[in-house]
Amino acid sequence: MKVLFITNVPSPYRVEFFNELGKYLNLTVIFEKSTSDERDSSWNNYAFENFEGIVLKGIKINSDTAICLGIINFLKRHKFDYIICSNFTSPTGMLAIQYMRKHSINYYLECDGGFAKNGEGVKEGIKLYFITGANGYFSTGVACDEYFIAYGADAEKIIRYPFTSVREEEIDINIPEKGRKDELREKLGMKEEKIVLAVGQFIPRKGFDILLKAVSNLPEEVGVYFVGGEPTEEYLLLQNENQLNNVHFVGYKSKNILNEYYYASDIFVLPTREDIWGLVIEEAMAHGLPIISTSRCAAALELVKNDVNGYVVPVEDVDAISEKIIEVLTNSEKQKAFGKNSLNIMRNYTIEAMVQKHLEILWNM
Helix, strand or coil: CEEEEEECCCCHHHHHHHHHHCCCCEEEEEECCCCCCCCCHHHHCCCCCCCEEEECCCEEEECCEEECCHHHHHHHHCCCCEEEECCCCCHHHHHHHHHHHHCCCCCEEECCCCCCCCCCCHHHHHHHHHHCCCCEEEECCHHHHHHHHHCCCCHHHEEECCCCCCCHHHCCCCCCCHHHHHHHHHHHCCCCCEEEEEEECCCHHHCHHHHHHHHCCCCCCEEEEEEECCCCHHHHHHHHHCCCCCEEEEECCCHHHHHHHHHHCCEEEECCCCECCCHHHHHHHHCCCCEEEECCEHHHHHHCCECCCEEEECCCCHHHHHHHHHHHHCCHHHHHHHHHHHHHHHCCCCHHHHHHHHHHHHHCC
């Protein structure tokens, strides 16, 4: 079976997926850029091992999209059993869709996630035009279903798949015992009794300012650790104005060190204003952590079950975030049960499961 994916950039987790999928079929992947300008250098460390990866030449549009006229010549010269396009909102993806429509070539759209806007304006009209009419839609869950349907997808043509960056071997069977946590905390310089972890970029969309405000409601023996980029002046000002001595900005960490932060923590919080998915939710769950996130995080809507492995709270609700953190951290049995439930949920959300679901879908189309 010959399969073509058309996408934007070779992100590490997508390359892992393509390398695994390429073990089972003849896979070609077209990229419109070699990397995203917004990501660190680790995104450049990839290898196309089990598939043919082609980076087109084009004109840069923004951090992770370009207009690559070469996509037309490529589609003219090559035939595939299935074509899946995930960059359908970029000029290159739009060119590909228009060409495939004109030449009656079947194609499918795949999306990590999304939240539909109000449908008004030129951009919304363009999105409606290019999403409508595909032969099928690969969706990550309820939010993604609603996104596709809002822009013209036939609900009966939507197919679910588990989207993740986690491999089976990365899901731990057991939550680390207190002794192991204490060792890691000493190594990482964590002095507080309980640890809250947040991971991501210091951009407004991630909502870290909301978590900083929530920290004012937490006891001082609860440490809050932000792993990611460098905090801007706004976040440092919030920390200083509110005398948040239990807040720590630790900067970017390699994957191995980040894993230690996950293991050393008691709960994971992503207070996002909007994440079309939220891979860090899955990473934290794979390390056996309870989760608190918001109703604008697609991964949370799909994977976090209230009072089972965490809580989904309204966006920008400072009090709800602090209340749920305290509720979990003051109940050791609940904290442990939530962590185990996170691990159990993640067993169905691995790269291997993602590959098997794609194979199942493709073989049965």
